[in-house]
Amino acid sequence: MMRKYITAEAIRQYAAASQDLAAIHLDEDAAAEAGFKRPIAHGMYLMGLAQSLYIEAHQAQWITQYDMKFHKPIEVDNVVIFDFSEDDCMVKVTLTTEAGDVIASGAFSVKEV
Amino acid sequence: MNSVRHQILMTAEWISDYAQSIEAPVQTTNGNLIAPSTMPIIFWQAFEIPWLSKGEPLLHGTQKFSYQAPITAGMTLDCELALTSKVQKDGRQGKLTFYTHTLVCKCEDELIVTAETVLIRVGDDHDEKIHNG
Numbered sequence: 619m620m621r622k623y624i625t626a627e628a629i630r631q632y633a634a635a636s637q638d639l640a641a642i643h644l645d646e647d648a649a650a651e652a653g654f655k656r657p658i659a660h661g662m663y664l665m666g667l668a669q670s671l672y673i674e675a676h677q678a679q680w681i682t683q684y685d686m687k688f689h690k691p692i693e694v695d696n697v698v699i700f701d702f703s704e705d706d707c708m709v710k711v712t713l714t715t716e717a718g719d720v721i722a723s724g725a726f727s728v729k730e731v
Numbered sequence: 732m733n734s735v736r737h738q739i740l741m742t743a744e745w746i747s748d749y750a751q752s753i754e755a756p757v758q759t760t761n762g763n764l765i766a767p768s769t770m771p772i773i774f775w776q777a778f779e780i781p782w783l784s785k786g787e788p789l790l791h792g793t794q795k796f797s798y799q800a801p802i803t804a805g806m807t808l809d810c811e812l813a814l815t816s817k818v819q820k821d822g823r824q825g826k827l828t829f830y831t832h833t834l835v836c837k838c839e840d841e842l843i844v845t846a847e848t849v850l851i852r853v854g855d856d857h858d859e860k861i862h863n864g
Contacts, residue, residue, distance in 0.1 A: 635752035637776040642788065652788070661791040666753030666769040673767075674756050681768035685795045726768070731760050731801075 619701045620671050624659050626694040632663040649693070658691040664698065664722055668711050671700055672726075679728040686711075686724030734813035737777045739836070741766060743804040749773060766802040769794075771810075771834055771846045778812050783830075783850075792829065792849040799842045808836040808843065828852045 633639050638660055641648035649657045665686045673679065692698060698721060701712045709728065713721040746764045750757065758765040772794065783789075802808070816831040834846040 632752045635748050636773045638773070640786075640788070662769060662772045662794065663753060665794060666755065666767060669768050670750075670753050670755040673758065674754075677756055677758060680758065680760075680765060680798075680801050681796075682798045683796065684768050685793070687793045688791050731758060731765070 619699060622667060622671070622698050622700065624664075624692065624694055624696055624698055626657065629657065629659055629663065629694055632660055632666075636660070636662065638662070654691070654693055656693040656695060658693050659698075661686075661688040661691075661722065664692075664713055665724070667698075668700055668713065668722075668724070669726065672702060672709060672711070676728065678730055680731050681726045682729050684724065684726040686722050688722045689720045692721050733782060734811055735778045735780060736809070736811045737774070739774055739777055739808045739810055741802055741804055741806045741808060746770065746802075746804055760801060760803060763803040763805055766804075768796050768798065770802065771796065771836060771844055772848070774808075774810055774834065774836070775812065775848075777810075780812065782814050787852070789830075790851040790853065792851045793847070794849075795847040797845045799844070800838075802836070802843055806838045806843070808838055810834060810836040822853075824853050826853075826855055 629643055633643055642652050643657050643660055669681055697716050699714045703710045707727055708725045710725045712723045715721060743764050746766045749770050750767050753767060755767040812832060812834045814830060815833050818829045820827045830850045832848045836844050
């Protein structure tokens, strides 16, 4: 299980690299208009971060299949908990808030590089 | 038109920039950088997508990637992004429209990756730019 604090700066960097500049990820007013207290993280930032955390610990592997379902958004300045569980051929990953709400869940398979 | 094509050159710099943004470790094969598995999602930025309105808020429902081989620096990818289905359902928040997209990328006619993206629009179907069929 890994914990990651999601900062507004990290979201700005992801937005710049991905060119996903939707205001709800970057702008307090746009987020408020959509009913959030703060901008929300990109789902694909979280999906990418999950693969990075796993690969960081398994650098001889690359991901061949990767699926994720996004359940609910998370605002910046929150902790996301990444829980990985492995069986023979798949790695399951669940992203939750500190309160236990599921943000996203998925699975991936890997091969040796 | 429900599909668009674009050729994408994978540079080491682009892969590195994306990898840094998601804190991905550097991986190489045969001396070439490997793109993180989620990178094809940013290929969308290269496309003009006539069936989606720019700036329209959409929820990201699900995302899938399926690789035959890693994407590496130096590859030129021939990519096709297609709207493969549009389904309407009634949800707690009102009408939901699910747009399923498939992105297929090949290198020298060899399939490298297929990605499926489901985007969800909440509310009535007001977008006349969506074409079915």
